[in-house]
Amino acid sequence: MESETSEPLRKRTKIVEEEETMTEDGAIVEVAEEDPEANPPVSEQMEVYISQILEKIDNFTQQVSELLESGKSFFRDLSTEFEERVIAIHKEQMEKWQEEIKELRFIDASNEDINAVLHNAQLLLHNVNNDP
Template sequence: METGDVRKRLKLTVQDENTEEVVAGDKAVVVVEEEEEESEVTTMASEQMENDISNILEKINQFTQMVSELLESGKSFFKELSNEFEERVILVHKEQIDKWQEDIKELRMLDASNEDTNAVLYNAQNLFQNVQNETI
């Protein structure tokens, strides 16, 4: 029990006055040295822990920045791709409409030609009928 009392008194003395005192021989000095080492180790561990935490936070920031840039790049890429797709679909539509309009134009010309041919044939038929009727 005496050793515990010495440690308590020594801790109070060290904490209150921040000095090293030898209270009960060599044992008290060893306790003071152990407590200082523990404090230094805790401080060093805390500094190392803070450095590790800072490194992790920096990695988080870098990763977040990378993800943000990737999202912006992806949005830009898809917007360009969407615009290009739209332009190509419009071009295909225009080409198809032009083709069909050309087909309509050809059909109208063919129809007009057929109408002219039908008119000539009708006139020829009438002529033959008239000639046939006259010969009879």
Template sequence: MENEEDEILRKRMKLGMEEKEQEVRDGTALEIVEKEETETNTLGSEEMELNIAHIVEKIEHFTQMVSELLESGKAMFKEMSNEFEERLIMIHKEQMEKWQEEIKELRMLDASNEEASATLHNARYLLQNPQIDS
């Protein structure tokens, strides 16, 4: 169980590091785009500037959409994880109750069998040793 938890923690840490690296790469890419925009501003026409601005707007919109999807995915997985955990605990509890009931029934059956055995033993003794009343 601890190994599984350690493995999950390692994976989460690895994902966190990858996300940080991606953010650095994204930041670098954004700086390059900004430098290109600055260079283009001095060299490009007004129509070209509008096209570039439109593309930058698409990039921002797409980035926002991906961010929202990631957040909703995380929330959904967390909710599913909680529901799974609750359901699994409930199944375990129900099974434990069933087995405890079986144990109780077996003990009652054993007690009944012991009582019947004792009665039969007494009857056998009485049949083997009849006393004659005179």
């Protein structure tokens, strides 16, 4: 296990060498360069601490991944429930309006029948009044 943890450690640990370069205005600036081949000696205790930190990083990354997946799943379920509820509300409202349309048509037909009866009654009254 120690060889597994020390390998990522070596990949993440970088030695920095400073190098002097001259700028356009003649000033000397120290520039840091990474030396990927150099590995500083690390004590066994430090390697244990570092491996514990790397393990914490892996565990935290796993927790974040699981949280993201559960969040995605939760929102998918919530989205599905929301969609189903909105569709049900729409269907209920359409049925109510269809019922209102039927009632209005029934009322209109009844009014037409009543208007026809009243018109016939007016004609009768008019004929009775005009007959001497």
